[in-house]
Structures are given as C-alpha cells and as structure tokens.
Amino acid sequence: MQFSIRRPKLPSSETHPEENMYKKLDVSTWLNHLNESGQVEEEYKLRKAIFFGGIDVSIRGEVWPFLLRYYSHESTSEEREALRAQKRREYSEIQQKRLSMTPEEQREFWRHVQFTVDKDVVRTDRSNQFFRGEDNPNVESMRRILLNYAVYNPTIGYSQGMSDLVAPILAEVLDESDTFWCFVGLMQNTIFVSSPRDEDMEKQLLYLRELLRLTHLRFYQHLVSLGEDGLQMLFCHRWILLCFKREFPDAEALRMWEACWAHYQQKEK
Known part of the structure; x- marks a missing residue:
C-alpha cells in the first residue's frame, strides 16, 4: 500500500503567495537559465521554480547534478567536462583501492559491507525498466557505486536503504561515475537521516x-x-x-526529493 498526494483547494489566505506561479521546469526554461558559457543564471529563481513546479523527466539527468552539488551553478560547460574527467579518475582510484584489498581486508569488507549490498541491489527497483531482468548491467553498476562509496566513506560505509537512494539517481543520470559523485553530494547535504544508527x-x-x-x-x-x-x-x-520513497509512487516521491534538494529558502549570498 502506498500513500498518494492530494492537494485540497484552499483559500488564497492559506496558501503560499507564489503557489501556482511556476510551471514545471522544461527544456526551454532550463536553457533560458544557461548563458553562452553554460553557467546557470538567476540560480535562486531557478531553485524556487523547481521547488514549486518540479523538473520535467527529460532533463532530470542534466539538472539533478546541480541540485546534488556535483556541479557548481557558476561552472561553465567546459569546466564541468573537466570536472567530470577529474572525478572519473578519482572514482577509478577508489575502485582500484577496493579491488586491491588484502585477503584479510576482503573478508572484513565482505562481512561488514558487501554481503548486505549484494542482497539489497538485486531487489531494489526491479519494477523499473532500467533495472529489470537477469544479469542487468545497471544492477551491477549500482552495486559498484555502493561498494565504492563504502570505501570512499568508511565511517558511514553501507546501510540498508542506501540502494533505494542511489537507484533513482543512476536511472536518471545514466553514468556510473557521475552518479557516484551525485550520491556523495546527496549523503553530504540531505535533510533526511542518512543511516539507521x-x-x-x-x-x-x-x-x-x-x-x-x-x-x-x-x-x-x-x-x-x-x-x-x-x-x-x-x-x-x-x-x-528512505525519504518516503516506498510510501509514495515513484513520480510523487521523486517530486518531493527535488523540492527538498532545491533548498529554495536558502537565500542567495
């Protein structure tokens, strides 16, 4: 059983004065926020639009990395490509560190991290076409992201439920390294609890x-x-x-995530 969002009609005195003023962020509106160098202009207005209207599914993979602090709004397109290349190398080094563990380290890692990750990823979002089917490479990609994150941040390591958080990001961003760094941003900046401790x-x-x-x-x-x-x-x-992910249909849960990630009430500096 899942909840569903119902928005009752309220008198204007009981609603936010800017309610219904913003439409869903679509491709055209998004491009209007980018200058010739690819920098995001009117960032606060953009975050407010996302908070009130959400993001069109077709551009989530492009916009989410900004909301998750992977990309800076001030960065140019060229700078973002350079950052991606740098972060790809860093991600490769993290993975190599995991693969280079001693036999004793591997046993400890399997006991405390990998055993749980392996159980979780095969049952996460399997109704989503992106993860459906046997021997799906996207499931293996999610597995590597979570294992590598445990190496990157051993203090947090892995807790059940993290696969539910990373899966939607991977399904939208579509790149393993980029998803990893978006997930790092999520874990650093989320307003929700990031572990069951x-x-x-x-x-x-x-x-x-x-x-x-x-x-x-x-x-x-x-x-x-x-x-x-x-x-x-x-x-x-x-x-x-799980940030309400299993309590609401995916579309509604992700819409709430975007509103939280927008942090629109944080004023521009």
Whole structure:
C-alpha cells in the first residue's frame, strides 16, 4: 500500500503567495537559465521554480547534478567536462583501492559491507525498466557505486536503504561515475537521516516530535497517552530513512526529493 498526494483547494489566505506561479521546469526554461558559457543564471529563481513546479523527466539527468552539488551553478560547460574527467579518475582510484584489498581486508569488507549490498541491489527497483531482468548491467553498476562509496566513506560505509537512494539517481543520470559523485553530494547535504544508527534516527525523531507538538497537538497528545511506545514513532522510521520513497509512487516521491534538494529558502549570498 502506498500513500498518494492530494492537494485540497484552499483559500488564497492559506496558501503560499507564489503557489501556482511556476510551471514545471522544461527544456526551454532550463536553457533560458544557461548563458553562452553554460553557467546557470538567476540560480535562486531557478531553485524556487523547481521547488514549486518540479523538473520535467527529460532533463532530470542534466539538472539533478546541480541540485546534488556535483556541479557548481557558476561552472561553465567546459569546466564541468573537466570536472567530470577529474572525478572519473578519482572514482577509478577508489575502485582500484577496493579491488586491491588484502585477503584479510576482503573478508572484513565482505562481512561488514558487501554481503548486505549484494542482497539489497538485486531487489531494489526491479519494477523499473532500467533495472529489470537477469544479469542487468545497471544492477551491477549500482552495486559498484555502493561498494565504492563504502570505501570512499568508511565511517558511514553501507546501510540498508542506501540502494533505494542511489537507484533513482543512476536511472536518471545514466553514468556510473557521475552518479557516484551525485550520491556523495546527496549523503553530504540531505535533510533526511542518512543511516539507521540510533543517534541519527533519534535526532530526526526529536525534530518530528517537536513539529507534531507545534502543528498537530491533538495527535501529539494521543502519542503521549500511549506511553513510551507511542513516542518512539516506529511507523515513521522507514519514511525518514528512505525519504518516503516506498510510501509514495515513484513520480510523487521523486517530486518531493527535488523540492527538498532545491533548498529554495536558502537565500542567495
């Protein structure tokens, strides 16, 4: 069972004053934000448009790397190509480091990382045509990204659920190295919890409890009346860990991701 977004008609006094002012970012509008050198102009206006209107599926693979901090908005097309080449070399070095582990290191890595990754990737987004079928090279690409990320960031390593976060990026960006660095940006900048570690999850639940207390006092009081179990809010853990990806249809979940990634309320410096 999945949720679905329903937008009731509200009086203008209860909606954001700029609601319905922005259409979905399409190819034409996106190109209008790029100058002759390929730099993004009016970045804040662009982020606001993405927040309110979303991004056309046809250009997600081009726009997402900006939202995920892989590309700088000030970078030129030429600079981005140079960056891609540099990052491709860095990614290759990370992979080579993984493949050059000693037998003992390989055993430890398999026990703590690879065993879980291998189980997860074969059951992630298999209904998506991009990952469907036996011996799908895109599944192997996702596997390498996650294994290499665990080498790149051993502090976080791999936690169940990360495959759900990287799969949509790979399906849109379509390049293994670029997807890896977009995923790095996601893990560094996401507003959601990036691991199921108790202290991380508890911090997020603390924020959620306070939001409930301020915005839905009756429901908060109901949870309090249930005792400690109610305030643990176990029903929310997957929502937070996977950024609602399994709670909503893909199109709606990714639309919410884009709105969060836009960070439009962060004013221009």
